Amino acid sequence: MDRAAPIGIVGTGYVGLVSAVCFAHLGHHVVCMDIDAAKIARLQAGDVPIYEPGLDKLIDDNVSRLTFTTSYDELLAECRILFIAVDTPPSPSGDADLSRVQHATREIAARGGRRLLVMKSTVPVGTGEKVVADLEALGASGITYASNPEFLREGAAIQDFLEPDRIVIGTSAKEDGDTVEALYRGIDTDVVRTSVPTAEMVKYASNAFLATKISFINEIANVCEQVGADVRTVAHGMGLDHRIGPHFLQAGIGYGGSCFPKDVQALKQLAGNSGYHFQLLNAVIEVNALQKRRVLGKLASRLGKLRGKTVALLGLTFKPHTDDLREAASIVLAGRLIHEGATVRAYDPMLDAGDHPLFPGVVITDEPLRALEGADAAVLVTEWPEFVRLDWVAAAAVMRRPLLIDGRNFIDPAVAAxxxxxxxxxxxxxLGPASAGA
Ligand SMILES: NC(=O)c1ccc[n+]([C@@H]2O[C@H](COP(=O)([O-])OP(=O)(O)OC[C@H]3O[C@@H](n4cnc5c(N)ncnc54)[C@H](O)[C@@H]3O)[C@@H](O)[C@H]2O)c1
Structure with missing residues (x-):
């Protein structure tokens, strides 16, 4: 494999940028292309547009092998292998919106040449076949196709890319699979070589299973509350069974982010479109939606009517170690609280003080104690490590009522008490709802 032949990445977001930088770290030259001129200008100026631990350092270390551009011409003048890492958000029907994938495909097809298109974006099963048919219809007969879904987690993206649990490669031609596999040389992991539809399905099935695990433990948690059990110990006891495993068994206020909600919905939709009713996923989605609302019930059972009360939200990003707010539980929570007539104040280490368009009516503060001042309750929404280190004595002292609803079971109840x-x-x-903290 000629590591001097540059790889092209279309879409320089969380996945595209991390993939590009990690490929550069493996020794490849990488051309990163994005239609967002502001994003590319920042990258060209050495400024990283997203927060991902370790990313700025890895960019600095590999800057000589990275090029950033908004030009398809520049990208395609240099690159034969093209990763597509554009966003595939949900459409109103619940299907994945593939318009950005189609746009990128058309731009590439229009410039012809012999190329390998590698799909890193999460796309429904059957997308590969459609893209290949589109390419044929556009007369781009020299372009072949591979599916190479990405499994990285925001907040741990670099480690996940460089030390993945597996690399999945779907192609119809063996040599294309060999080409993609060779790009990852230097990474020691299992490689699953398969057809394009199967590779596409591995991604959806994985995310749907993880979401199912979360909704499952959340339902167990809800039953634990009824019967006087502790879900943390239940999860520990379950997770020691190697058939179950300890991961993704942390009960909380549900999953969010840019992947699980949309991918679970898209798989449900995909199944439905093919005539299969995926009953289990309906429950997974419903449990997740209700789980956020249970926090409102917990607040109301202690505070009575929420109208006129002040609630502080601690953490707004969909999980810690990222600045990503897409589909964050905090958005639903804040919206519901404001709808109920509560005043909402919030703090998140990634957000500036003031207003934020995703949180209309919410006052965002620049430190946690300021959000907690005069509050009737606090809800811990995102498990940022700094909340464990918070001076909870001072927190209790500034609150009107020192009530903490811990949506992530993150603070030791004994410390809180x-x-x-x-x-x-x-x-x-x-702990018993009445005796907690007493
Ligand atoms: N974020 C994750 O944790 C994660 C993990 C695994 C897989 N994925 C999947 O990877 C894909 C990308 O996700 P993301 O979180 O990086 O999205 P993102 O929104 O952060 O980045 C997408 C980028 O693509 C650019 N773009 C859109 N249309 C374009 C076009 N026609 N040409 C060039 N650039 C274009 C956008 O400007 C944006 O910068 C999605 O399909 C997602 O489901 C995401």
Whole structure:
């Protein structure tokens, strides 16, 4: 494999940028292309447009092998292998919106040549076949296709890319699969070589299964609350069974982010479009939606009517170690609280103080104690490590009512009680709602 032959990446977002930088780290030259001129200008100026731990350092280390451009001409003048990493958001019908994939495909097809298109974006099963048919219809007979879904997690993206659990490559021609596999030389992991539709399905099935695990443990948590059990110990006891495993068994207020909600919905839709009713996924989605709303119930059961009350949200990003707010639980929570007539204040280490368009009516503060000042309750929404280190005694002292609903079971209930907080987590039935913190 000639590592001097540059790889092209179309779409320089969370996945595209991390993939590009990691490929550069493996020794490849990479041309990153994006239609977002502001994003590319920032990257060209050495400024990283997203927060991902370690990313700025890895860009600095590999800058000599990275080129950033908004020009398809520049990209295609240099690159034969093209990764597509554009966003594939949900459409109103629940199907994945493939318009950006189609746009990129048309731009590439229009410039002809012999190329290999490698799909890294998450796309429904059957997309590969459609793209190949589109390419044929556009007369781009020299372009072949591979599916290479990405499994990285925001917040741990570099490690996930460089030390993945597996690399999945779907192609119809063996040599294309060999070409893609060779790009990852230097990474020691299992490589699954398969057809394009099967590779596409591995991605959806993986995300749907992880989402199912989360909704499952959340339902167990809800039952724990009814029967006086502790979901944390239940999950620990379950996870020691190697057939179950310990991961993704943390009960909380549900999954969010740019992947699980849309991918679970898209798989449900895909199944439905093919005539199959995916009953289990309906429940996974419904449980997740209800889980966020249960926090409102917990608040109301302690505070009564929420109208006129002040609630502080601690953490707004969909998970810690990222600045990503897409489909974050905080958006639903804040919206519901404001609808109920509560005043909402919030703090997140990634957000500037003031207003934010995703949180209309919410006052965002520049430090947690400011959000908590005079609050009738706090809800821990995102498990940022700094919340464990927070001075909870000072927090309790500035609140009007020192009530903490811990949506991630992140704060030790004993620490909360010692600080004088009234504490309620998710699925901690053995604390008992009335006795918590007493
Ligand atoms: N974010 C994750 O954790 C993650 C993990 C695995 C897979 N995925 C999948 O990867 C894909 C990308 O996700 P993301 O989070 O990186 O999205 P993103 O929104 O962060 O980045 C997408 C980028 O593509 C650019 N773009 C859109 N249309 C374009 C076009 N026609 N030509 C060039 N650039 C274009 C956008 O400007 C944007 O910068 C999605 O399909 C997603 O489901 C995401």
């Amino acid at each position: 010692a600080a004088g907080l009234e504490y309620e987590g998710i699925g901690l039935g053995d």
